[in-house]
Amino acid sequence: MSGALDELIALMARLPGLGPRSARRAALALVQKRKVLLEPLAGAMAEVAASVRECLICGNVGTGEKCDICLDPKRDGRTICIVEDVADLWAMERAQVFKGRYHVLGGTLSALDGIGPEDLNLPRLAARVEQDGVEELILALGATVDGQTTAHYIADMLEGRGVRVTSLAQGVPVGGELDYLDDGTITAALNARRSV
Amino acid sequence: MSGALDELIALMARLPGLGPRSARRAALALVQKRKVLLEPLAGAMAEVAASVRECLICGNVGTGEKCDICLDPKRDGRTICIVEDVADLWAMERAQVFKGRYHVLGGTLSALDGIGPEDLNLPRLAARVEQDGVEELILALGATVDGQTTAHYIADMLEGRGVRVTSLAQGVPVGGELDYLDDGTITAALNARRSV
Numbered sequence A, B: 001m002s003g004a005l006d007e008l009i010a011l012m013a014r015l016p017g018l019g020p021r022s023a024r025r026a027a028l029a030l031v032q033k034r035k036v037l038l039e040p041l042a043g044a045m046a047e048v049a050a051s052v053r054e055c056l057i058c059g060n061v062g063t064g065e066k067c068d069i070c071l072d073p074k075r076d077g078r079t080i081c082i083v084e085d086v087a088d089l090w091a092m093e094r095a096q097v098f099k100g101r102y103h104v105l106g107g108t109l110s111a112l113d114g115i116g117p118e119d120l121n122l123p124r125l126a127a128r129v130e131q132d133g134v135e136e137l138i139l140a141l142g143a144t145v146d147g148q149t150t151a152h153y154i155a156d157m158l159e160g161r162g163v164r165v166t167s168l169a170q171g172v173p174v175g176g177e178l179d180y181l182d183d184g185t186i187t188a189a190l191n192a193r194r195s196v
Helices: A003-012 A020-032 A034-051 A086-095 A122-131 A145-157 A183-191 B003-012 B020-032 B034-051 B086-095 B123-131 B145-157 B183-191
Strands: A076-083 A100-104 A136-139 A164-167 B076-083 B100-104 B136-139 B164-167
Touching (some): A003 B034, A020 B086, A034 B003, A034 B020, A034 B034, A076 A122, A086 A100, B003 B020, B076 B086, B136 B145
16 A cells, blocks of 8 residues: 555544544545546545635635635625534525525533633624624524524523523424423423413 | 536546435535545546556556555565455555555456456566566455456466465454354355364
């Protein structure tokens, strides 16, 4: 096995979702599909490395100083959806239902992992609320302990600034069967019950 | 999401072991770890694309016309181990027990997938047996129907050429518990029982 290939495997193994064994298999597939996979992928990576950067406003990834969403005049800047990371932003975008802008925190508060408010993208959020006439902040954070801690922290931080802070509803997932749901979800769905 | 990133995700999703969702996650990790992961990986891929090629003798991957194993004078050229693909060659090498050379078939015969003898690296194998004074061919092919069909085909092909054709033993894996073994393995192990 050559040194270059060893290095490729070691780097591939550091990607989320690939371990040492699957990294070997992926590297081998790359070598065997040089023209259709390896060369295009090396090119795409070089291009992303050269062009993609973090949006100065919201923390999304894009090709300029501001991301496509922050630049889009059709998106409503008065509503900001707060997400943990870019993957969650993409998940929201896939639903094609939110027409406001985003703010990417870059994580959630976590006492266990030693992540405090100063590690998150919070100062820029406060500045946006002050300057941009934001009317509603939607907290789209995970229904985990860390996510909910972060949600409470942000709600506290922005209290008295005249901005409405809301959060995604909790309840039965669409297509979900009650039999397979955990007790916490059923409790949340019952507490948030609506008249039909 | 930018076009370059879209293309990167589409290409990553074609790697074995990654689907559309994990490709997105991996691409995001690349963007977020640009200096430590994305740029080195783009470089490693470009280098592998430029330097790694198939060995003209055995079909292994290496950086020259002949691979490291075929060039190594310490490896015994009289014993050749026949493997299905380079991943299997690497698995044999990890065991650090085989000191001969290899021959990579590039697949196994498969009536279902329409893979015939002409699709495999067989002519070069016959030439090697003729020219290089090969004394033993070890068939290290999977214990599947296709693997065993291929083994029988090769044994038939080389009959009368004065080369000994052997095959890896079948039996209980080291550390294996009988309770978890399938009937076929237990049958094979019983038939190949040895005196202690």
